[in-house]
Amino acid sequence: MYIYLNTDFVEADKAVVHVSDLAIQRGYGIFDFFRVMDNVPLFLEDYLDRFYASAATMRLDVVLDREAFKSTLFELIKRNNLPMSGIKVILTGGNSPDGYQISKPNLIIQQTALKFPPDTVQPEGIKVITHEYVREIPNVKTINYITGIWTQKKMMEQGAADVLYHMRGEVSEFPRCNFFVVKQDGTVSTPSQNILHGVTRKHVLELAKKKFTINEEVVTVNDVHQAREAFLTSTTKRIIPIVQIDDKRIGDGKPGAVTLTLLQDLIALEREERERSRLIKVL
Amino acid sequence: MYIYLNTDFVEADKAVVHVSDLAIQRGYGIFDFFRVMDNVPLFLEDYLDRFYASAATMRLDVVLDREAFKSTLFELIKRNNLPMSGIKVILTGGNSPDGYQISKPNLIIQQTALKFPPDTVQPEGIKVITHEYVREIPNVKTINYITGIWTQKKMMEQGAADVLYHMRGEVSEFPRCNFFVVKQDGTVSTPSQNILHGVTRKHVLELAKKKFTINEEVVTVNDVHQAREAFLTSTTKRIIPIVQIDDKRIGDGKPGAVTLTLLQDLIALEREERERSRLIKVL
Structure with a gap:
């Protein structure tokens, strides 16, 4: 297994960075994550748009331009041959002489085998809990997950599967997923506010627009209590129905029809995308 | 030059961690920083209190207990022989198989030569600007300085020397310093709220209590505008007078008498501490 590190493909266990890296010194870095299906990266352009935008906002230079990035990525996919997998791209603040100034970023591209979620929704749905917090610079995919990781204990103690952030009752997102209500x-x-603009969120909105009225707007905890359905979206999880928030049941406590429809539409879109991208590579 | 890494003293340029470390993957880690004067670490017990408290809150195990930590530290100081220096101790979330779960932490102890601040205050004082932000889990010295680093550009553009955080007009701290007004x-x-409890802050409060009335309380931006003096405290900077906040002059725009008194008292306390600690080591 190879990891791409700055300029080279290195054996995964040899992919190391110096302790002066600004991610270690100051938690400063960005990343992105996308799926590979049958050795084809899905919705790659969307993820690259976000990755380069995050880098620019955080003042981190990407040593590879977009075309060089894609060549490198395809070479990594070829070398590793993990047909169903996830690829994580991390860009750190680089080896900083004083441990505070941004330096020449370290670029890490790592691939891991990934079990895809099933094509049918889990029939029971999940419970989530709320936690008051807004990520700093929320429109950027920074590496800062201190609160996300720290709240895992509370989440498990309460038998929940995820933690929904809100600020004074206005909900925003999960640590690694976006949120929807019907x-x-x-x-x-x-x-619409205080969120990372997820690529799956974007596709689900596009799909939903064809069949339903959609709104990107302020959503309150009370809106969630009153909702008929709720679900989360993410690159790895696709769509997961949510049937309970804290101690309140949502709707009739079962995955709803809109959620199930959108999941099927998303799976169909993924397959189209895989065929389209495969074609582009061949041409 | 040596860095202590987990179990070994390694040459500084060989101190590396694997990219699966949770600091790189998710910005998850804590640290602490103290000064060494004439090869004697100053106020070490205070810093260790805070370091072990940060580790416990963030659910990170410190492989070295307090006595083993001190022995390791003294060995590092002996090997490096940097009489006037700073020591940074970093504890990360460790090499995480899934990039999200806390694992066995990586411990890094690094020492760098440090120019001590002069014993007399800089006569002109500094300008600071305000920025709306509260650190997450503010009583813990996490490695998250995303906002601190990111606001450096704004700070320099406005000719300021530091950025004072506030939330809806209640000021808290600087990215790396505490704040006082007279x-x-x-x-x-x-x-009193939303701050890291600085060790220098603690000593300055103790010193100030002997000569003045002190209050740990809510301090607003308006309080700063009305203040006679303002200053910051930090391990590396000791006490720096602040004479301007955003576009407002503080007091008469010059370092004040209370600030200067406290700086001299702090310098005297440091020297006492150095003699006391040297004695303990000898005994």
Whole structure:
């Protein structure tokens, strides 16, 4: 297994960075993550758009331009031959002489085998709990998950599967997923503020728009209590129905029809994307 | 030059960690920093109290107990022989198989030569600017300095020397320093909430208590505008007078008498501490 590190493909266990790296010294870095299906990276352009935008906002230079990045990526996929996998791209603040100034970033591209979620939704749905917090610079995919990791204990103690962030009752996102509700009138809503713009969120919004009325807006905890359905979206999890928030049941406590429809539409979109991307590579 | 890494003293340029470390993957880790004067670590017990408390809150195991830590530290100081220096201790979330779960932490102890601040205060004082932000888990010295580093550009563009955090007008701290004001009635105030409890802050409060009335309380931006003096405290900077906040001059725009008194008292306390600690080592 290879990891790409700055300029070279290195054996995974030899991929090391110096302790002066600004991620270790000051938690400063960004990343992105996408899936590979049958050796084809899905929705790659969307993820690269976000990765380069995160880098620019955080003032980190990407040593590879977009075309060089893609060549490197395809070479990594070829070498590792993990047909169903996830690829994580990390860009740190680099080896900093004084442990505070941004330096020449370290670029890490790592691939891991990934079990894809099943094509049918888990019939029981999940419980989530709320936690008051907004990520700093929320539109950037920084590496800062201190609160996400730290709240895992509380989450497990309460038998929940994820933690929904809110600030003074306005919900935003999960540590690694976006959030949607289906209201009693059948409209589909998702928070517009204090979120990372997930690529799966974007696709689900596009799919939902074809069949339902969608709103990107303020969503409150009370809106969630009143909702008919709720679900999360993420690159690795696709769509997961949410049937309980804290001690409140959502809707009838079962995955709803809109959630199930959107999951099927998303799976179909993924397959189209895989065929389209495979074609582009061949051409 | 040596860095202590987990179990070994390694040449500084060979101190590396694997990219699966949770600091690189998720910015998860804590640290602490103290000064060494004439090869004697100053106020070591205070810093160790905080370091072990940070580790416990963040659920990170310290492989060395307190006595073993001190022996290791003294050995590092002996090997490096950098009489005037700073020592940084970093504890990360460790090499995480899934990039999200806390694992066996990596412990890094690194020492760098440090120019001590002069024993007399810089006569002009500094300008600071304000920025709305509260660190997450503020009582813990986590490695997360994303906002601190990111606001450096704004700070330099505005000709400021530091960035004072506030939330809705209540000031808290600088990225790496604590904050004090001297009010018109001569009392000394410092924010009580949303701060890291600095060791220098603690000593300055103890010193100030002997000569002035002190208050740990809510301090607003308006309090700063009305103050007679303001200053910051930090391990590396000791006490620096602040004469301007954003576009407002503080007091008469010059370092004040209380600030200067406390700086001299702090320098005297440091020297006592060095003699006391040297004696303990000899005994």
